[in-house]
Amino acid sequence: MSIDAEKAYDAVYQWSEEQGFAGHDPFDGLESRAFQVTPLKHVGLARLAWLQMVKRSSTDLRSVLQVPKGMNAKGIALFASAELSRFRATGAENHRQNSEAHLRKLRESAIQGSTARGEATKAFGYNFDWQSRAFYAPKGTPTIVPTAFAARAFIENYQLSRDDADRDFLIEICRFIVNDLNRPHEDADTVCFSYTPRDRSLIFNASLLAGETLASVGAITGNAEYTELGLKSARYVLENQNENGSWAYGPKLRHKWVDNFHTAFILLSLKRIGAAVPKLNADEAIRRGFDFWLSNLFLMDGTPKYYDSATHPVDIHSAAAAIAVLADFRGQDARALPLAEKVAAWTIENMCDQDGFFYYQLRESETVKTPFIRWGQAWMAYALAKLLEARAAQPISVSPR
DSSP: OOOOHHHHHHHHHHHHHHTTTOBOOTTOGGGOHHHHTSGGGGOHHHHHHHHHHHHHOSSOOTTTTTOOOBOOHHHHHHHHHHHHHHHHHHOOHHHHHHHHHHHHHHHHHOEEEEOTTOOEEEEOOOSSOEEOSSOEEOTTOOOHHHHHHHHHHHHHHHHHHOOHHHHHHHHHHHHHHHHHSOOSEEOSSOEEOOSSTTOOOOOHHHHHHHHHHHHHHHHHHTOHHHHHHHHHHHHHHHHTOOTTSOOOSSSSGGGOOOBHHHHHHHHHHHHHHHHHOGGGOOHHHHHHHHHHHHHHSBOTTSOBOSBSSOOOSEEHHHHHHHHHHHHHTTTTOTTHHHHHHHHHHHHHHHHBOTTSOBOSEEOSSOEEOOOOIIIIIIHHHHHHHHHHHHHHSOOOOOOOO
16 A cells, blocks of 8 residues: 655645644643633633533634644654654755754753752643643643653654763753652552652553653663663553553553553553663563554554544544554564554545644544644654655564464
8 A cells, every 4th residue: 555645744744834833732721711711710620621621522612712822842842753753764954954943942942940959850741731630730730741752852863963962851851750750659660650740640651651761761871770760660551451452541440441542652662661671571561462452443444443442533643643653563563564554544535634734533423623733733744754764664574463
Protein backbone atom coordinates (compact mmCIF):
# COMPACT_ATOMS: atom_id res chain seq x y z
CA MET A 1 0.00 0.00 0.00
CA SER A 2 1.41 3.40 -0.97
CA ILE A 3 -0.01 6.70 0.24
CA ASP A 4 1.24 10.24 -0.16
CA ALA A 5 2.28 10.63 3.45
CA GLU A 6 4.88 13.24 2.49
CA LYS A 7 2.24 15.45 0.91
CA ALA A 8 0.00 15.03 3.97
CA TYR A 9 2.92 15.86 6.28
CA ASP A 10 3.82 19.01 4.35
CA ALA A 11 0.18 20.12 4.34
CA VAL A 12 -0.42 19.67 8.08
CA TYR A 13 2.91 21.27 8.99
CA GLN A 14 2.22 24.25 6.70
CA TRP A 15 -1.32 24.64 8.07
CA SER A 16 0.04 24.59 11.63
CA GLU A 17 2.78 27.06 10.73
CA GLU A 18 0.15 29.43 9.34
CA GLN A 19 -1.56 29.29 12.76
CA GLY A 20 1.71 30.15 14.48
CA PHE A 21 1.66 26.60 15.93
CA ALA A 22 -1.04 27.82 18.32
CA GLY A 23 -4.68 26.86 18.62
CA HIS A 24 -7.36 25.25 20.72
CA ASP A 25 -7.27 21.99 22.68
CA PRO A 26 -9.93 19.46 23.69
CA PHE A 27 -9.23 20.28 27.35
CA ASP A 28 -9.06 24.10 27.23
CA GLY A 29 -12.69 24.82 28.16
CA LEU A 30 -11.81 26.31 31.56
CA GLU A 31 -10.03 29.16 29.75
CA SER A 32 -13.46 30.45 28.72
CA ARG A 33 -13.76 34.09 29.73
CA ALA A 34 -17.49 33.47 30.19
CA PHE A 35 -16.71 30.80 32.79
CA GLN A 36 -13.87 32.65 34.48
CA VAL A 37 -16.14 35.56 35.52
CA THR A 38 -18.45 33.22 37.48
CA PRO A 39 -17.93 31.88 41.03
CA LEU A 40 -18.18 28.36 39.57
CA LYS A 41 -14.51 28.61 38.64
CA HIS A 42 -13.73 27.92 42.31
CA VAL A 43 -15.81 24.68 42.46
CA GLY A 44 -14.11 21.45 41.40
CA LEU A 45 -17.26 19.65 40.22
CA ALA A 46 -18.35 22.69 38.25
CA ARG A 47 -14.94 22.95 36.61
CA LEU A 48 -15.04 19.28 35.65
CA ALA A 49 -18.59 19.51 34.27
CA TRP A 50 -17.79 22.65 32.25
CA LEU A 51 -14.59 21.21 30.82
CA GLN A 52 -16.33 18.00 29.76
CA MET A 53 -19.28 19.91 28.28
CA VAL A 54 -16.96 21.94 26.05
CA LYS A 55 -14.84 18.90 25.19
CA ARG A 56 -17.74 16.63 24.26
CA SER A 57 -19.87 19.11 22.34
CA SER A 58 -20.15 18.21 18.67
CA THR A 59 -20.31 21.95 17.93
CA ASP A 60 -17.16 23.92 18.72
CA LEU A 61 -18.31 26.36 21.42
CA ARG A 62 -14.95 28.03 21.99
CA SER A 63 -15.64 31.16 19.96
CA VAL A 64 -18.96 31.77 21.69
CA LEU A 65 -17.49 31.00 25.12
CA GLN A 66 -14.43 33.19 24.44
CA VAL A 67 -11.76 30.55 24.79
CA PRO A 68 -8.48 32.02 23.49
CA LYS A 69 -6.06 30.08 21.33
CA GLY A 70 -2.75 29.17 22.90
CA MET A 71 0.64 27.60 22.31
CA ASN A 72 1.12 24.24 24.01
CA ALA A 73 4.55 22.97 25.08
CA LYS A 74 3.73 19.36 24.24
CA GLY A 75 2.58 20.40 20.78
CA ILE A 76 5.80 22.36 20.19
CA ALA A 77 7.82 19.35 21.38
CA LEU A 78 6.00 17.11 18.91
CA PHE A 79 6.63 19.53 16.05
CA ALA A 80 10.32 19.65 17.06
CA SER A 81 10.54 15.84 17.06
CA ALA A 82 8.68 15.68 13.75
CA GLU A 83 11.13 18.02 12.06
CA LEU A 84 14.09 16.16 13.59
CA SER A 85 12.62 12.98 12.12
CA ARG A 86 12.28 14.62 8.70
CA PHE A 87 15.89 15.83 8.93
CA ARG A 88 17.12 12.32 9.74
CA ALA A 89 15.19 10.95 6.77
CA THR A 90 16.10 13.64 4.22
CA GLY A 91 19.13 15.60 5.44
CA ALA A 92 17.31 18.77 4.34
CA GLU A 93 18.58 21.79 6.26
CA ASN A 94 15.18 23.49 6.48
CA HIS A 95 13.96 20.66 8.74
CA ARG A 96 16.98 21.13 11.00
CA GLN A 97 16.33 24.87 11.20
CA ASN A 98 12.66 24.31 11.99
CA SER A 99 13.48 21.86 14.78
CA GLU A 100 15.95 24.34 16.28
CA ALA A 101 13.28 27.06 16.25
CA HIS A 102 10.84 24.80 18.10
CA LEU A 103 13.50 23.85 20.65
CA ARG A 104 14.23 27.54 21.29
CA LYS A 105 10.54 28.06 22.02
CA LEU A 106 10.64 25.19 24.47
CA ARG A 107 13.67 26.60 26.26
CA GLU A 108 11.96 29.98 26.54
CA SER A 109 8.72 28.48 27.93
CA ALA A 110 10.29 26.11 30.48
CA ILE A 111 9.10 26.37 34.08
CA GLN A 112 12.17 27.05 36.18
CA GLY A 113 12.59 25.77 39.71
CA SER A 114 15.20 24.50 42.10
CA THR A 115 15.84 21.58 44.43
CA ALA A 116 16.30 21.87 48.18
CA ARG A 117 20.04 22.06 47.47
CA GLY A 118 19.55 24.97 45.09
CA GLU A 119 20.13 23.00 41.88
CA ALA A 120 18.16 24.24 38.87
CA THR A 121 15.18 22.25 37.58
CA LYS A 122 13.18 22.54 34.37
CA ALA A 123 9.67 21.34 33.58
CA PHE A 124 6.72 22.11 31.31
CA GLY A 125 2.98 22.47 31.83
CA TYR A 126 -0.20 23.01 29.86
CA ASN A 127 -1.37 26.43 28.75
CA PHE A 128 -4.82 25.95 30.29
CA ASP A 129 -6.40 25.08 33.64
CA TRP A 130 -7.28 21.41 33.85
CA GLN A 131 -9.64 19.55 36.18
CA SER A 132 -9.73 15.77 36.50
CA ARG A 133 -11.86 13.65 38.81
CA ALA A 134 -8.86 13.37 41.12
CA PHE A 135 -7.20 16.80 41.16
CA TYR A 136 -7.01 20.33 39.74
CA ALA A 137 -3.98 21.67 37.86
CA PRO A 138 -3.96 25.41 37.11
CA LYS A 139 -2.29 26.34 33.82
CA GLY A 140 1.46 26.36 34.13
CA THR A 141 1.48 23.55 36.70
CA PRO A 142 4.60 21.43 36.01
CA THR A 143 3.30 18.20 34.52
CA ILE A 144 5.11 15.03 33.50
CA VAL A 145 3.45 14.51 30.10
CA PRO A 146 4.56 17.75 28.34
CA THR A 147 7.83 17.58 30.27
CA ALA A 148 8.59 14.08 28.97
CA PHE A 149 7.75 14.98 25.38
CA ALA A 150 9.98 18.04 25.60
CA ALA A 151 12.73 15.83 27.03
CA ARG A 152 12.35 13.41 24.12
CA ALA A 153 12.84 16.25 21.64
CA PHE A 154 16.01 17.39 23.44
CA ILE A 155 17.26 13.78 23.63
CA GLU A 156 16.85 13.38 19.89
CA ASN A 157 18.55 16.72 19.28
CA TYR A 158 21.43 15.74 21.57
CA GLN A 159 21.88 12.50 19.64
CA LEU A 160 22.46 14.60 16.52
CA SER A 161 24.47 17.49 17.95
CA ARG A 162 26.10 16.21 21.16
CA ASP A 163 25.55 19.72 22.47
CA ASP A 164 26.33 19.98 26.19
CA ALA A 165 23.57 22.59 26.54
CA ASP A 166 20.99 19.93 25.65
CA ARG A 167 22.58 17.49 28.07
CA ASP A 168 22.51 20.03 30.90
CA PHE A 169 18.88 20.90 30.13
CA LEU A 170 17.94 17.22 30.31
CA ILE A 171 19.64 16.84 33.68
CA GLU A 172 17.55 19.75 34.98
CA ILE A 173 14.40 18.03 33.73
CA CYS A 174 15.43 14.84 35.55
CA ARG A 175 15.95 16.81 38.75
CA PHE A 176 12.33 17.94 38.49
CA ILE A 177 11.15 14.34 38.10
CA VAL A 178 13.25 13.01 40.97
CA ASN A 179 12.69 15.87 43.41
CA ASP A 180 9.25 17.33 42.62
CA LEU A 181 7.00 14.52 41.44
CA ASN A 182 5.32 12.48 44.14
CA ARG A 183 5.73 8.72 44.38
CA PRO A 184 2.31 7.37 45.38
CA HIS A 185 3.80 3.89 45.21
CA GLU A 186 7.41 2.92 45.93
CA ASP A 187 9.11 -0.17 47.30
CA ALA A 188 12.49 -1.79 46.88
CA ASP A 189 11.81 -2.92 43.29
CA THR A 190 9.07 -0.70 41.84
CA VAL A 191 7.98 2.92 41.72
CA CYS A 192 5.08 4.95 40.32
CA PHE A 193 5.49 8.69 39.71
CA SER A 194 2.61 11.17 39.99
CA TYR A 195 1.26 13.29 37.17
CA THR A 196 2.14 16.61 38.84
CA PRO A 197 3.64 17.74 42.16
CA ARG A 198 0.05 18.44 43.29
CA ASP A 199 -1.40 14.92 43.05
CA ARG A 200 -0.73 11.30 43.96
CA SER A 201 -2.37 9.66 40.97
CA LEU A 202 -1.38 6.14 39.89
CA ILE A 203 -1.44 6.37 36.08
CA PHE A 204 0.62 3.79 34.20
CA ASN A 205 1.58 5.69 31.06
CA ALA A 206 2.29 8.96 32.90
CA SER A 207 4.61 7.24 35.37
CA LEU A 208 6.34 5.43 32.50
CA LEU A 209 6.99 8.74 30.76
CA ALA A 210 8.87 9.84 33.86
CA GLY A 211 10.73 6.54 33.92
CA GLU A 212 11.49 6.68 30.19
CA THR A 213 13.00 10.15 30.56
CA LEU A 214 15.11 9.12 33.54
CA ALA A 215 16.32 5.92 31.87
CA SER A 216 17.20 7.67 28.60
CA VAL A 217 19.03 10.55 30.27
CA GLY A 218 20.69 8.14 32.68
CA ALA A 219 22.07 6.19 29.73
CA ILE A 220 23.42 9.44 28.22
CA THR A 221 24.97 10.77 31.42
CA GLY A 222 25.91 7.56 33.22
CA ASN A 223 23.68 8.49 36.16
CA ALA A 224 22.87 5.19 37.91
CA GLU A 225 20.11 6.74 40.06
CA TYR A 226 18.19 7.78 36.95
CA THR A 227 18.52 4.42 35.21
CA GLU A 228 17.51 2.53 38.37
CA LEU A 229 14.39 4.66 38.82
CA GLY A 230 13.52 4.16 35.15
CA LEU A 231 13.89 0.41 35.63
CA LYS A 232 11.69 0.45 38.75
CA SER A 233 8.97 2.43 36.94
CA ALA A 234 8.90 -0.20 34.20
CA ARG A 235 8.70 -3.03 36.71
CA TYR A 236 5.68 -1.41 38.36
CA VAL A 237 3.77 -1.32 35.08
CA LEU A 238 4.89 -4.81 34.09
CA GLU A 239 3.57 -6.16 37.40
CA ASN A 240 0.18 -4.65 36.54
CA GLN A 241 -0.14 -6.18 33.07
CA ASN A 242 -3.39 -8.09 32.61
CA GLU A 243 -3.36 -11.81 31.79
CA ASN A 244 -4.48 -11.11 28.22
CA GLY A 245 -1.49 -8.80 27.68
CA SER A 246 -3.36 -5.50 28.04
CA TRP A 247 -2.95 -2.66 30.49
CA ALA A 248 -5.71 -0.58 32.01
CA TYR A 249 -5.24 3.17 32.37
CA GLY A 250 -4.34 2.68 36.03
CA PRO A 251 -4.75 0.22 38.92
CA LYS A 252 -7.84 1.74 40.55
CA LEU A 253 -11.38 0.61 39.72
CA ARG A 254 -12.21 3.93 38.03
CA HIS A 255 -9.24 3.41 35.68
CA LYS A 256 -10.07 -0.07 34.41
CA TRP A 257 -10.67 0.79 30.76
CA VAL A 258 -8.27 -0.21 27.96
CA ASP A 259 -7.83 2.25 25.10
CA ASN A 260 -5.73 2.54 21.97
CA PHE A 261 -3.36 5.45 22.51
CA HIS A 262 -2.53 4.78 26.16
CA THR A 263 -1.68 1.19 25.21
CA ALA A 264 0.59 2.55 22.47
CA PHE A 265 2.29 4.92 24.91
CA ILE A 266 2.94 2.12 27.42
CA LEU A 267 4.45 -0.14 24.76
CA LEU A 268 6.73 2.60 23.44
CA SER A 269 7.92 3.69 26.88
CA LEU A 270 8.70 0.09 27.87
CA LYS A 271 10.62 -0.35 24.62
CA ARG A 272 12.64 2.81 25.24
CA ILE A 273 13.38 1.92 28.86
CA GLY A 274 14.50 -1.52 27.74
CA ALA A 275 16.83 0.03 25.16
CA ALA A 276 18.35 2.30 27.83
CA VAL A 277 18.47 -0.34 30.57
CA PRO A 278 18.90 -3.77 28.91
CA LYS A 279 18.58 -5.68 32.18
CA LEU A 280 14.86 -4.84 32.19
CA ASN A 281 14.34 -7.91 29.96
CA ALA A 282 10.70 -7.11 29.13
CA ASP A 283 10.59 -8.50 25.59
CA GLU A 284 7.99 -11.17 26.33
CA ALA A 285 5.66 -8.77 28.18
CA ILE A 286 5.98 -6.24 25.37
CA ARG A 287 5.24 -8.95 22.80
CA ARG A 288 2.09 -9.96 24.67
CA GLY A 289 1.00 -6.34 24.94
CA PHE A 290 1.73 -5.74 21.27
CA ASP A 291 -0.25 -8.82 20.25
CA PHE A 292 -3.22 -7.66 22.32
CA TRP A 293 -3.01 -4.16 20.85
CA LEU A 294 -2.99 -5.34 17.24
CA SER A 295 -5.71 -7.95 17.79
CA ASN A 296 -8.17 -5.81 19.75
CA LEU A 297 -7.73 -2.12 18.92
CA PHE A 298 -7.83 -1.99 15.10
CA LEU A 299 -10.38 -2.96 12.47
CA MET A 300 -9.35 -4.87 9.37
CA ASP A 301 -9.32 -1.74 7.19
CA GLY A 302 -6.95 0.10 9.55
CA THR A 303 -9.56 1.98 11.55
CA PRO A 304 -8.07 2.69 15.00
CA LYS A 305 -10.65 1.80 17.64
CA TYR A 306 -10.90 3.95 20.77
CA TYR A 307 -11.45 1.14 23.29
CA ASP A 308 -10.83 -2.59 23.05
CA SER A 309 -14.59 -3.00 23.45
CA ALA A 310 -15.81 -0.11 21.26
CA THR A 311 -14.71 1.53 18.03
CA HIS A 312 -16.23 4.98 18.47
CA PRO A 313 -15.34 7.70 18.82
CA VAL A 314 -12.54 7.24 16.30
CA ASP A 315 -10.09 9.81 17.61
CA ILE A 316 -7.21 11.46 15.75
CA HIS A 317 -5.04 10.87 18.83
CA SER A 318 -5.57 7.10 18.50
CA ALA A 319 -4.69 7.21 14.81
CA ALA A 320 -1.56 9.31 15.24
CA ALA A 321 -0.19 7.44 18.23
CA ALA A 322 -0.77 4.15 16.41
CA ILE A 323 1.08 5.26 13.28
CA ALA A 324 4.03 6.63 15.26
CA VAL A 325 4.41 3.66 17.59
CA LEU A 326 3.91 1.06 14.86
CA ALA A 327 6.62 2.77 12.81
CA ASP A 328 8.90 2.62 15.84
CA PHE A 329 8.24 -1.12 16.27
CA ARG A 330 9.12 -2.01 12.69
CA GLY A 331 12.29 -3.76 13.85
CA GLN A 332 10.47 -5.90 16.41
CA ASP A 333 7.50 -7.20 14.45
CA ALA A 334 6.88 -7.68 10.72
CA ARG A 335 3.24 -6.63 11.12
CA ALA A 336 4.09 -3.17 12.45
CA LEU A 337 5.03 -1.14 9.38
CA PRO A 338 2.30 -2.55 7.09
CA LEU A 339 -0.30 -1.71 9.73
CA ALA A 340 1.19 1.77 10.18
CA GLU A 341 0.76 2.29 6.43
CA LYS A 342 -2.82 1.02 6.58
CA VAL A 343 -3.77 3.25 9.53
CA ALA A 344 -2.14 6.26 7.86
CA ALA A 345 -3.99 5.61 4.60
CA TRP A 346 -7.31 5.25 6.43
CA THR A 347 -6.70 8.42 8.47
CA ILE A 348 -5.72 10.56 5.48
CA GLU A 349 -8.76 9.28 3.58
CA ASN A 350 -11.27 9.77 6.41
CA MET A 351 -9.98 12.46 8.77
CA CYS A 352 -7.90 14.89 6.68
CA ASP A 353 -9.50 18.14 5.52
CA GLN A 354 -8.72 19.53 2.07
CA ASP A 355 -7.03 22.47 3.82
CA GLY A 356 -4.47 20.11 5.32
CA PHE A 357 -5.56 19.80 8.97
CA PHE A 358 -6.97 16.68 10.62
CA TYR A 359 -10.39 16.31 12.24
CA TYR A 360 -10.82 15.59 15.94
CA GLN A 361 -13.23 12.64 15.98
CA LEU A 362 -15.53 10.49 13.92
CA ARG A 363 -18.51 9.69 16.11
CA GLU A 364 -21.18 7.15 15.25
CA SER A 365 -23.47 9.72 13.67
CA GLU A 366 -21.29 12.79 13.06
CA THR A 367 -17.81 14.11 12.37
CA VAL A 368 -16.27 16.66 14.73
CA LYS A 369 -13.95 18.65 12.48
CA THR A 370 -12.39 20.93 15.11
CA PRO A 371 -8.65 21.21 14.29
CA PHE A 372 -7.00 20.91 17.69
CA ILE A 373 -3.36 21.93 17.39
CA ARG A 374 -1.75 19.65 20.00
CA TRP A 375 -4.18 16.76 20.06
CA GLY A 376 -4.47 16.43 16.28
CA GLN A 377 -2.10 18.46 14.14
CA ALA A 378 1.11 18.11 16.15
CA TRP A 379 0.48 14.41 16.69
CA MET A 380 -0.26 13.72 13.03
CA ALA A 381 2.81 15.68 11.94
CA TYR A 382 4.90 13.56 14.30
CA ALA A 383 3.22 10.32 13.19
CA LEU A 384 3.65 10.98 9.47
CA ALA A 385 7.27 12.04 10.00
CA LYS A 386 7.98 8.79 11.85
CA LEU A 387 6.32 6.79 9.06
CA LEU A 388 8.38 8.58 6.40
CA GLU A 389 11.55 8.01 8.41
CA ALA A 390 10.73 4.31 8.71
CA ARG A 391 10.23 4.11 4.94
CA ALA A 392 13.58 5.81 4.35
CA ALA A 393 15.49 3.48 6.66
CA GLN A 394 17.11 0.30 5.43
CA PRO A 395 14.77 -2.71 5.79
CA ILE A 396 15.16 -4.77 8.94
CA SER A 397 14.62 -8.51 8.63
CA VAL A 398 12.08 -9.79 11.13
CA SER A 399 10.00 -12.93 11.25
CA PRO A 400 6.20 -12.69 11.06
CA ARG A 401 4.35 -13.94 14.10
